[in-house]
Amino acid sequence: MNATFASPGLAWAAAAAVVLPVLIHLLLRRRRRPVEWAAMDLLREAIRRVERRRRVERWLLLAVRCALVACAGFAIAEPLVGAPEAVQGRRPRTLVVVLDDSAASGERLADGTALGRSVALAREEIERLADGDRVAVLTTTSFASAGPGPASLERRASLDRLRGAVTRPVPGDLAGALSAATAVLAAPESDGTDRELLVASAFRSGSVGAMPSPVPLPAGTAVSATGMPAAGGPNLRIDALAAERMAGAPGAPVQAVSVTVTRDRGDGPLRARLAVQGPTLSAPASRDIELAAGERSRTVRVAVSERALDASGPSRRWVAASIDGDAQPLDDARHAVLPATDRLRALVVDRRTFDPAAGIDRLPAGDWVARALAPGDPAQVEVVTVDPAALDARALAAADTVALLQPRQASPGQWEAIRAFVDRGGSLVVTPAADGTAQGWTPAFLSQFGIPWRVGLEAQEIDPSVSLAEEQPAGSMFASIAGELGQLAPSVEAFRALPVDPSPDVRAARLVLRDGRPFLLAWEMPAGGGSVAFLTVAMDVSWSTLPLKPLMVPLWQELVAEGRRRAVDGLRFTVGSRARIRLPGVPALRPLEQDGTGAARSVPVAAGGMSSAVDTTGILEAVDASGTVRGVVACNPDLDACSVDPVPAERVQRWLAGSAGNFRWIGPGAAAADAATDTSTGAAARGNAPAGESAAAMLLAAAIALALAEAFLARRFSHAIRTTAEASP
Numbered sequence: 001m002n003a004t005f006a007s008p009g010l011a012w013a014a015a016a017a018v019v020l021p022v023l024i025h026l027l028l029r030r031r032r033r034p035v036e037w038a039a040m041d042l043l044r045e046a047i048r049r050v051e052r053r054r055r056v057e058r059w060l061l062l063a064v065r066c067a068l069v070a071c072a073g074f075a076i077a078e079p080l081v082g083a084p085e086a087v088q089g090r091r092p093r094t095l096v097v098v099l100d101d102s103a104a105s106g107e108r109l110a111d112g113t114a115l116g117r118s119v120a121l122a123r124e125e126i127e128r129l130a131d132g133d134r135v136a137v138l139t140t141t142s143f144a145s146a147g148p149g150p151a152s153l154e155r156r157a158s159l160d161r162l163r164g165a166v167t168r169p170v171p172g173d174l175a176g177a178l179s180a181a182t183a184v185l186a187a188p189e190s191d192g193t194d195r196e197l198l199v200a201s202a203f204r205s206g207s208v209g210a211m212p213s214p215v216p217l218p219a220g221t222a223v224s225a226t227g228m229p230a231a232g233g234p235n236l237r238i239d240a241l242a243a244e245r246m247a248g249a250p251g252a253p254v255q256a257v258s259v260t261v262t263r264d265r266g267d268g269p270l271r272a273r274l275a276v277q278g279p280t281l282s283a284p285a286s287r288d289i290e291l292a293a294g295e296r297s298r299t300v301r302v303a304v305s306e307r308a309l310d311a312s313g314p315s316r317r318w319v320a321a322s323i324d325g326d327a328q329p330l331d332d333a334r335h336a337v338l339p340a341t342d343r344l345r346a347l348v349v350d351r352r353t354f355d356p357a358a359g360i361d362r363l364p365a366g367d368w369v370a371r372a373l374a375p376g377d378p379a380q381v382e383v384v385t386v387d388p389a390a391l392d393a394r395a396l397a398a399a400d401t402v403a404l405l406q407p408r409q410a411s412p413g414q415w416e417a418i419r420a421f422v423d424r425g426g427s428l429v430v431t432p433a434a435d436g437t438a439q440g441w442t443p444a445f446l447s448q449f450g451i452p453w454r455v456g457l458e459a460q461e462i463d464p465s466v467s468l469a470e471e472q473p474a475g476s477m478f479a480s481i482a483g484e485l486g487q488l489a490p491s492v493e494a495f496r497a498l499p500v501d502p503s504p505d506v507r508a509a510r511l512v513l514r515d516g517r518p519f520l521l522a523w524e525m526p527a528g529g530g531s532v533a534f535l536t537v538a539m540d541v542s543w544s545t546l547p548l549k550p551l552m553v554p555l556w557q558e559l560v561a562e563g564r565r566r567a568v569d570g571l572r573f574t575v576g577s578r579a580r581i582r583l584p585g586v587p588a589l590r591p592l593e594q595d596g597t598g599a600a601r602s603v604p605v606a607a608g609g610m611s612s613a614v615d616t617t618g619i620l621e622a623v624d625a626s627g628t629v630r631g632v633v634a635c636n637p638d639l640d641a642c643s644v645d646p647v648p649a650e651r652v653q654r655w656l657a658g659s660a661g662n663f664r665w666i667g668p669g670a671a672a673a674d675a676a677t678d679t680s681t682g683a684a685a686r687g688n689a690p691a692g693e694s695a696a697a698m699l700l701a702a703a704i705a706l707a708l709a710e711a712f713l714a715r716r717f718s719h720a721i722r723t724t725a726e727a728s729p
Contacts, residue, residue: 009131014073018066057717064713068706075699093133094151094190096181097122097158097198101139101165102172103330103575103637104206107644109232114644115167118200121226121667123162125198126155134193136184137161140172140207143180150189169330170576170615171641174201174208178215185218195221198666203228203652206643211651214658222662227669228649234266235644236289237331239297241321243338244480257304257336259321261289262297264328265645269293272326278319278338280306289323316571316632318619331642335619335634337571339564346373346560347399348385350406365405365434365539368547372556381560393417401427401563403556405539408433408441415448422449422530424582425570427563429533432459432498434540439498449532451523453508456499459543465493466513468551477510477522477562481554488551494519494544497536520555524566531566533559572634576641579603579611581622583630589620592632 099122105115126135134151137158152158178199185195195218201207203225217223240260257276270291277284282305289300304319317338325332350366366385373381386395388409396402396417404410404418407430422428432439442455468489472478478485489511500518502508510533511520523532537543546552573579579589589603589611603620605611614620614635622631649665657663664670 008077010077011074011079014070014077017073018070022062022066057713061710061713061717064706064710068703068710071699071703071706075696075703079695079699092193093129093196094185094193095125095129095133095135095196095198096151096184097126097135097137097162097200098143098174098177098181099137099139099162099165100172100174100199100201100207101141101168102174102207103167103169103641104172104204104328104644105202106167106169106328106330106642107202107204107232108325108327108329109229113167114202114204114229115165117229117668118202118226119162119165122198122200123159125224125666126158126162129155134189136181138177138180138184139165140174140177140201141168141170143173143177150187151184167330168615169617169637169642170613171209171638172207174199175212175215182215182217185221190218197221197223199223199225199656201226202644203647203649204643205645205647206641208647208652208655209640211647211655214655220662222664223656224664224666225652225656226667227665228646228652229669231265231644231646232327234268234270235264235327235331236261236270236272236291236323237264237328237639237642238321238323238334239639240299241319241334241336243319243336244301255303256301257319257321258299258301259334260297260299261291261323263291263295264331264643267294272323274300274302274321274323276302276304276319276321278304278317280317280338281319282307318632318634320619328642328644330617330637331639333617334636335572335617337568337619337632337634339568344381344400344560344564345398346381346383346401346403347391347395348373348383348403348405349388349391350385350403351409352385352387363547365431366403368539368552369403369405369556372553373560375553381557388414391417393420396421396426399426401429401560403429403431405431406433407431407445408439410441410444412444415444419448422525422532424530425566426530427533427560427566428530429535429559431535432538432543434538434543437496442498449523449525451532452505453521453523453534454501454503459496459498461496462494465495466515466517467494468492468519469512469514472511473507473509475507475510475522478555478558480561481558484554488549488554491549492544492546492551494537496538496543500534500536522562529570531562533562571632572636573614574638575615575617575635576613576638578613579620579633579635581605581609581611581633583609583622585624586622586630587625588623589614589633590623591616592619592621 099115099118101115105113105118107114109117111117122137129135132153133155134153135155135158136151178197181197184190185197197217238259239262240258242258244256244258259274259276261272261274263270272289273286274289275284275286285302285304287300287302289298291298302321306317318335319338320333320335322333348366348369350364350369352366370383370385373383384399388406391410391414399421402418402421410418418428430445437459439455439457439459442457445451446453446455468491470486470490472485472489481488494513494517497513497517497519500521502518502521505523508521508523509518510522511518513519517536519536521534521536523534525531537546539547541547546555570580570582581589586609587605589605591601591603601616602623603611603614605622617635617637620633620635621629622633624630653663653665
């Protein structure tokens with residue numbers, strides 16, 4: 001039977017510990033010249049009687065002691081029985097460890113975290129390496145930035161990297177890390193070695209993602225994976241956090257926040273405590289959330305109360321919602337920036353008229369819009385009417401929303417200024433010109449904003465008139481008046497409209513007529529810019545009855561509020577992405593902890609306003625060069641990346657073993673993972689057993705038995721006689 005040692009040096013040390021003392025004794029023993037004397041014959045006769053028995057005892061005790069030392073030393077050297085290396089010579093190994101340190105690795109287990117478990121199992125595999133073996137450690141979140149590099153002979157550096165691993169709240173790229181591992185295994189330094197790949201992960205949904213096609217590994221690569229840990233309990237996450245305000249009051253204070261929670265794992269009844277807090281709230285608010293068995297999601301409303309802000313208060317308002325800690329702590333909190341309470345400024349672009357005798361049916365479009373935006377006193381929206389010829393970048397700089405009611409009067413330069421305004425996060429509302437049917441401005445409008453709609457050049461008469469449909473497309477633009485929209489919309493009739501075909505933008509229509517024609521469309525600028533709303537009717541009673549109907553006021557109020565909502569949405573992004581900061585002169589984002597003490601590392605912002613990738617969740621302050629806070633942004637976790645929903649073991653095994661065909665599970669959970677796989681893949685796993693079975697346990701047991709035997713024999717063969725002193729007379 002072939003045999004070899006995992007640590008040959010220790011085996012040689014054990015052999016030397018047995019042989020060297022005997023050799024030293026034999027070589028250095030002193031030889032004396034016998035001297036004859038009278039009583040010698042009597043002594044020789046006495047010794048001759050017991051010498052043969054004593055010689056057997058001494059040799060037996062020496063053999064037991066030598067065997068004891070040999071067994072103990074060889075057990076420490078870990079002999080492998082049946083290994084082919086005994087005949088062929090042991091080949092060096094190249095081990096590449098792919099460690100999952102993504103957001104999902106923060107899962108809480110009974111004995112720690114998923115990352116801690118993966119680190120411990122990976123460390124055991126690295127410590128088994130012998131002299132001459134190479135090792136490399138790659139993480140799923142930083143393999144690209146660090147660069148894979150060749151495998152190293154220095155195991156200590158790899159162990160230090162494992163000890164320093166922490167869960168990062170960003171998505172990992174397991175497929176990309178496997179590709180980088182393939183490059184390491186295929187490097188020239190790995191030629192002539194046994195290539196091995198170890199994937200250390202809990203293999204949750206957030207870690208493995210979509211599991212694309214298997215990565216082609218070098219031929220003969222042995223693939224190992226850490227067994228999947230048992231799920232530690234249910235998990236609840238916060239999916240959405242939004243502020244609620246009064247309908248038709250875009251600048252009103254937030255009176256409540258709505259929070260949506262979703263079950264990520266588990267099916268039984270679930271109860272959690274929800275807390276809402278923020279720097280401007282009078283006091284934290286909380287309430288219980290209960291999900292029935294099988295219920296996946298629920299939205300709750302939490303009333304909040306804000307205190308008045310002074311000049312020294314925060315420049316932006318924000319809230320944070322959190323739930324009790326569960327299996328995944330990273331998805332238990334969510335942050336949102338609240339819209340400012342200062343009055344909105346709307347710029348109405350229309351020709352000014354001075355005809356006090358004109359009746360209500362002859363009011364210009366600008367007057368209709370101004371009255372809808374400022375119906376009461378004090379008004380929530382500051383309305384400024386600008387003549388089309390006076391529209392410039394200076395006028396746009398002070399506006400939140402622009403209502404362009406005379407688009408055919410806009411010059412190419414004015415269209416460019418309006419585009420820059422929308423790119424900064426502004427809101428634009430465009431309507432056809434009320435006088436005449438020709439609308440030659442539409443090509444310039446569509447090309448300036450890259451809108452894929454097809455808009456006619458002339459308005460079409462609608463005879464007979466068509467009213468707005470009772471059932472309108474779902475969307476967030478009119479969410480606050482959704483309950484009244486079914487009653488307000490049918491009262492509006494259209495007599496004339498500009499034909500628009502919004503395909504392929506199927507979600508563009510926000511309001512439609514009964515015959516399916518679009519009445520209001522919206523276009524959201526890419527890269528977090530502002531929004532463009534387009535009404536197919538002019539604000540004139542010859543086009544529709546909208547100016548005369550109750551829907552006029554909430555419609556325009558919500559169009560203005562949508563602009564502010566879009567601006568607030570631009571202040572919220574996902575961890576791992578980059579934020580677009582539209583505040584001038586902001587070179588950095590500074591993380592702000594919940595208690596306001598501040599965090600350590602800032603995120604740089606380039607000259608164009610695009611920040612570096614943010615790898616921390618929570619609220620970040622936008623600070624200028626002098627350190628003054630210009631605003632705040634909210635960075636929330638990637639919920640898909642945080643998911644701790646278990647993935648079937650057979651799917652993971654098919655993915656990892658698909659290119660190698662040589663796969664095994666290791667560590668706790670390996671037996672369960674093997675049992676969950678089919679017969680063919682299980683056979684492959686068993687075929688990739690270690691090079692030999694360890695005989696260390698048997699040798700250690702033999703050493704213990706020899707130690708007991710040596711103690712017994714040493715006492716038995718000592719021939720010591722116990723004597724007691726006699727009492728004196």
